[in-house]
Amino acid sequence: MFYGQIEGTDFVVLDKRFSELFAGHIRVDRLWTGAVWSEGPAWFAAGRYLIWSDIPNNRMLRYDDASGHVSVFRQPSMNSNGNTVDNQGRLVTCEHLMRRVTRTEIDGSITVLADKWRGKRLNSPNDVVVKSDDSIWFTDPSYGIDSDNEGDRASPEIDGCHAYRVDPKSGDVARIIDDMVRPNGLAFSPDEKLLYVADTGAPRHIRRFAVSPDGKSVKGGEVFAVCAAGAFDGFRVDRDGRVWTSTAEGVHCFDPDGTLIGKILIPEIVANVTFGGVKRNRLFICGTTSLYAALLMTNGSKLG
Template sequence: MSFYEAADPLFSTYVLGNAPVKQLATGFDWVEGPVWFGDANCLLFSDIPNNRIMRWTPGDGISIYREPSNYTNGHTRDLQGRLVSCEHGTRRVTRTEHDGSITIIADSFEGKPLNSPNDVIVKSDGSIWFSDPHYGIMTNYEGFKSKQELPCQVYRINPDTKEISAVVTDLDCPNGLAFSHDETKLYVADTGKIFDENANRLIRCYAVEGNNVDDGTDFHTVAPGCADGFRLDEDGNVWTSAGDGVHCISPTGKFLGKILVPETVSNICFGGRAKHQLFITATTSLYTITLNRSGIQKP
């Protein structure tokens, strides 16, 4: 049985026949937020319900990076290589300094507590963009059940003034985020309000101009499942989570093919020596596959 399905012949050139999907670790409850640290040769990711950040290192395997982690979800690195994290439990975005101390970057907007920051990315101007759906406060599974005081939005943090502004306000529950390589496009996943079977679930694409985005357009709807988290490769293809694996979408929104994974995928990231290794967080496990494609990653 093949580990992939190609809807377009082009996708067959993206995969390598002798590079299968491999399970690197398992036994978690719900894993998300993978981020590659090339200088440390390791991958960090969140095991959210178990309130910990895990670390996978080639040759050494799995270890605990931080416990408790305040129910962290998404992670990225800033321009100085520091870990930036979304915390459900404390409803904030934090930065881990080089000395290990933690700095609070954002925990409120217009005097009200954030919902539960979910995914985070950093632009080349140093601004931090994060999504703030309500998933971490609707139950006690991935945080603490709490009152929602703000709409679910995407925010931008000014790198100079630290001012927080709402930049995407038209989605039910914005989730995964990614910029195009030239940062002229912002892709945002809307995974819908929790417990709402009729909620919109799709990827929207917004044109970026400076600190602002336009009204956006519908880019792609993943099926089965939904686009929770995604990253882009060197050609602008979007590699996104789905209910049956990882889907590859062209820059025009065309479905090219899928990598089959035996668990529901939550997030992905590129890593390895040439950014050609796709790391996949999927329900209870961490997987990887080596591709004939490299991801874009900053720094």
């Protein structure tokens, strides 16, 4: 179902650096609507399609870039939230209901990558990224167990909400960040020397961590950007290190120096974004009920 460009969408230039990132004739298209809470877009280049989650409806949706058709990819989806694509082109998913991170294999079977830390069940994994060494990094706030809306209400077994790393060889789950209120979206810089993590607790900001030389831990964690419109949720980084992040008024774009250089206004809360398209220069945007997209004059730093 294609709806075309709609009122309430626009590019807002706050710094001339942003005006170089889109052509003057480009507008935002609404590709589909009908979700309750859209999240976790992931682009699959080989098939030219996008997978994303509709969390309360307990389903994953699939947008076909060639035809514009949207269909149900998986239902039930275990109240899936964040998704990404690993280095072998497989789907990696955070599941609120089962409180785990899974991988969908090429044959369609499901492999559990993480569901416990030191013998205790995770809260409700939220967002996930894969590093070039095949390690999997994810956040674990408690949204999926806070109520029955996005999972099953339950008492947490772990003291707090943290971020974790799954070792690609041993499968061991290690806590990498333990001083955030509600860690949420995360992404690496193009060279993977930096890890950005959003906190949807208070204060609502994105922090920037330095990745250790062995790629197994982080340090630092200074505030990179503070959200002035709701909260930062999911985000992605382009090839030049700019951060494109969700907010209550749409998408905010931050230069690597931390300057807010522009906005893409969307008429509903945005939860997450990802780069896709044949040249990875199309920004797919998960609004609350709808899927949007805009062509940019930059490219995503990687798939997922």
